[in-house]
Amino acid sequence: MWQFLVKWLHSSALFPAEASTIAPWTDALYFFLLAMTVVGLVLVGALIFGFSVMYRKEKSPVATQIEGSTLLEATWTIIPLAIFLVTFVWGALLYFRIYNPPTNAMNIYIVGKQWMWKAEHPGGQHEINALHVPIGRPVQLTMISQDVFHSFSIPDFRVKREVIPGRYSTVWFQATEAGTYHLFCTQYCGTAHSAMIGEITAMSPEDYTKWTQQSTSGMSLAQNGERLYAAMGCNACHNGSAAARGPNLAGVYGSKLQLTNGSQVLVNDAYLRDAILNPSQHITAGYAPIMPTYQGQISEEGLIDLVEFIKNLDSNYRVKQTLVTAESDQAAPSTPQPIAPQQGPGANTGMVKQ
Numbered sequence: 001m002w003q004f005l006v007k008w009l010h011s012s013a014l015f016p017a018e019a020s021t022i023a024p025w026t027d028a029l030y031f032f033l034l035a036m037t038v039v040g041l042v043l044v045g046a047l048i049f050g051f052s053v054m055y056r057k058e059k060s061p062v063a064t065q066i067e068g069s070t071l072l073e074a075t076w077t078i079i080p081l082a083i084f085l086v087t088f089v090w091g092a093l094l095y096f097r098i099y100n101p102p103t104n105a106m107n108i109y110i111v112g113k114q115w116m117w118k119a120e121h122p123g124g125q126h127e128i129n130a131l132h133v134p135i136g137r138p139v140q141l142t143m144i145s146q147d148v149f150h151s152f153s154i155p156d157f158r159v160k161r162e163v164i165p166g167r168y169s170t171v172w173f174q175a176t177e178a179g180t181y182h183l184f185c186t187q188y189c190g191t192a193h194s195a196m197i198g199e200i201t202a203m204s205p206e207d208y209t210k211w212t213q214q215s216t217s218g219m220s221l222a223q224n225g226e227r228l229y230a231a232m233g234c235n236a237c238h239n240g241s242a243a244a245r246g247p248n249l250a251g252v253y254g255s256k257l258q259l260t261n262g263s264q265v266l267v268n269d270a271y272l273r274d275a276i277l278n279p280s281q282h283i284t285a286g287y288a289p290i291m292p293t294y295q296g297q298i299s300e301e302g303l304i305d306l307v308e309f310i311k312n313l314d315s316n317y318r319v320k321q322t323l324v325t326a327e328s329d330q331a332a333p334s335t336p337q338p339i340a341p342q343q344g345p346g347a348n349t350g351m352v353k354q
């Protein structure tokens with residue numbers, strides 16, 4: 001019955017395809033709301049119609065005063081309340097499911113700007129107004145806008161999330177069927193807003209691997225980040241040695257940092273980005289507030305590269321460094337920090353959530 005309804009709606013072009021794992025769930029809630037609305041409409045409509053016939057002027061020319069009925073009032077309060085509470089709980093559960101990516105999700109970065117979508121895969125593949133994803137695997141998008149508000153929407157996946165300047169927002173989905181799907185910007189963002197569209201290509205994991213190999217730019221995001229890290233002089237202070245003026249960034253991602261103001265923060269993508277742009281906002285305990293701000297000096301893409309580099313910094317770096325130092329018998333605190341080996345696009349081991 002359900003399958004039939006959805007198939008029929010879809011083939012009549014009234015309804016987007018259900019092409020992600022979440023789609024049947026959002027649709028279930030949608031149809032529940034629709035059904036409740038129809039029930040309400042029919043009930044109220046029928047009562048109005050029935051009463052206006054039953055109590056028309058010819059039948060009851062003189063108005064009679066009717067005292068209230070507690071039972072009746074309780075009924076029409078409790079039943080709608082129950083329906084609203086069911087809707088609320090159902091919607092909240094669905095919301096948490098949609099906005100909390102599973103820990104094994106692969107991460108792709110999205111940068112929105114007037115008027116295009118840029119996608120950056122961890123392996124360094126770049127796409128404009130297009131996004132290739134594997135099916136059968138949770139995909140998390142970490143999105144940010146370079147200018148105004150945008151909104152990233154894939155109707156066939158029932159995915160939609162605001163893309164905000166200055167802040168990462170995330171959304172995730174798991175595509176179920178190979179195919180191409182529409183991508184829209186659903187937030188009016190200026191003259192060419194309607195052209196801010198693209199194509200999502202969901203493909204089998206094998207095809208996706210093939211695609212990533214064919215479209216690689218040769219440098220992963222983390223490798224780009226490593227270059228930028230050296231070019232911006234970050235390693236002047238963050239070189240991992242004990243004498244360094246800045247903290248060792250290896251393993252910082254996913255950890256809890258103690259700040260000088262006494263609070264603790266979880267280091268995630270957003271925190272890393274903010275630490276680079278507004279270092280004076282949150283000083284790590286035990287360090288002087290000497291880090292300069294990089295506001296206006298690094299593009300959003302550059303920040304993503306840096307974040308990806310820091311994320312992938314091997315937490316065993318210090319240990320390894322000691323071993324290497326012992327082996328070669330010379331201290332080398334200023335050598336660039338090695339990055340964790342790339343395990344193919346998406347094998348993002350640093351993405352473990354707490």
Ligand code: HEC
Nearest residue numbers: 232233234237245246247275279282283284287288290291
């Ligand atoms: C002049 C020295 C200096 C430079 C250059 C510098 N930093 Fe820092 N950085 C610090 C210090 C000191 C802290 C700790 C105090 C604080 O939180 O501001 C810090 C904190 C951080 C943090 C917060 C995480 C933590 O463990 O405290 C990140 C992330 C970071 N730096 C990244 C960078 C990046 C990326 C660059 C280059 C674009 C950079 N830093 C350049 C000195 C520096």
Ligand SMILES: [Cu+2]
Nearest residue numbers: 150185189196
């Ligand atoms: Cu837009």
